[in-house]
Amino acid sequence: MLKFDLLHTDPDSHARRGQLTLNHGVVQTPIFMPVGTYGTVKGVMPKSLHDMGAQIILGNTFHLWMRPGLDIMQSFGGLHKFEQWDKPILTDSGGFQVWSLGAMRKISEEGVKFASPVNGDKLFMSPEVSMQIQTILNSDIVMQLDECTPYWQGEKGSGHITTEAEARVSMELSRRWALRSKNEFERLGNPNALFGIVQGGMFEHLRQESLEALVEMDFPGYAVGGVSVGEPKELMLQIMAHTPHRLPAHKPRYLMGVGTPEDLVEGVAQGVDMFDCVMPTRNARNGTIFTRYGDLKIRNARHKADPQPLDSSCTCYACAGSSGVSWDDGGREGFSRAYLHHLDRCGEMLGPMLTTVHNLHYYLNLMREVRESLEAGQFSALRARFKSERARGV
Template identity: 50%
Template structure:
């Protein structure tokens, strides 16, 4: 059995590139993980997800525990077999979705009781149950159960939430050590909103507990890019250099570039798939709305130099027509294109870091994107 490990290959300033090794294959970093919340990356065939360059996808404890249930997925061979994805899978703990989607939520020291947003059924999610579900799903990288606080939040409210997440981190690790399969990994989650002393305390205690990787949570919840970068500026320099660093729920291309510049290795976000379903295409020169009338007669593809068929083999006029006509193929092609663009962006950053030209890459990226990002 291959052990989980992270091999740092090169640095350029704070930016890093390396490889995370798992029993199901390597993950090149910086890495973007397409979001497959309910066991599928929306509008995408698994083979096409892989062909974009994705080494890993994300699944979600909250959604899969409600439907079809983790126990059923286990009976059907585990999440990899269920969704026909043999590469690594990371599962979120469900904490964010419990806070943002569920009804009649009640938070206690033990965990969270809530009503399903699907059918109103009652459930309880605790650190132990979250880890149990992730083990039943068979994910390769699991997340501690935490509370993701809202923004804005008072300093005292943030402190109470952060301290609860730390207590849950201890219980999550204990459950993981009892239930996990060999080779799997557990990440801790740094909380503390925008308060530097709280972030430092959260990180210090998580490092003392000991995890296979460390995530920065509680960002991309409304604080804005400038504030997010400020938090990373005082958090990442103190993170374990020998472990992967994961910024959760982020983000737009400019977010990814700025976070990599601050030492982050892993990302996930619904932005490329959600925007693709609604007609927004990310390009080297910034985002465009393919439904705009200026594309009605545009015979050029989104990216003639891309190996991705969705990017190079269909005209903007055709994509515009598909969205205007309400055809499913439109969102499918634009999602495919966006995911490919994100993976090309990550590959370009890995190459720039390895060659010691990341600062030049950032300058070129910002000039090309301009104010559109």
């Protein structure tokens, strides 16, 4: 089941405020979706995800197929009960992970043959197999199997940038796989929602061809894939500006694997409703913190004795403790930069747990502010203020 209600539109951009109803709950858009590759968002308790306002999270079809396996998933009735998450889940198709295997996989019209990175077993992924796996996972949003068109063919230095001809071949394969995915999804009687994925590399006319073919297939929702795959930032922004707002206005639009806070706000302005990215969690584990006033490197020596929280305006547990009151508003219960610097230097697991909570809270709170600005007709003002504050620096 999927129902999308368009609630507000911004007169000065393509930004929109919507509501997405799925089998496991309602999602307010625009939204950022935390990534839970193996059935868990790294370093975060499910209760913390609830508390910080996560409405929908991701699971990874490929990795869950490898471990724990479909027999275990089936015995739990799907991913929700297995990981104790009662809100919506989106699963990717496995296409990106298969693409990233490089020499370990062989792509044909039928699908992809590859060696398991876990135990070396010979395996086969096709559109039909991907739909069967995701049906067992019982995810609310299922993604078609596609070929993720790389920006580089081969290794940098010895390879070449993907040509228009190569991008066309890849896009057309994904288009055929989209129809096979849809046919198998319907044959299985899956009660959830299937999204088509627009491909075409960095070529706008190929993106348009892909988009038109998918719209004709009438998917419940659409994604833009094949960005943030090594291309220069200006090319990613070019595709972001070209494609999302050309998708049907009455259906949800998802930009896959993007990105920085700046990417999210710009994506909203271009008509995107849904985002996901490993950046807030991965960067947190590597000591990079996102704040209202720019990025902070907690490993820098200048934080060794700093009593301030990560972000004085933040109400997450790392910054405000259990009070939920920001430093700016008089709260003093959060953890200091000095303490988090100490945890990082000592390799204590509490450090990345707290910084992950903060980064995810920052992303989710940014999307909440975006939604509120759209409701109030103030998105342009928020967009300008966001850019100014982020440029100020911590």
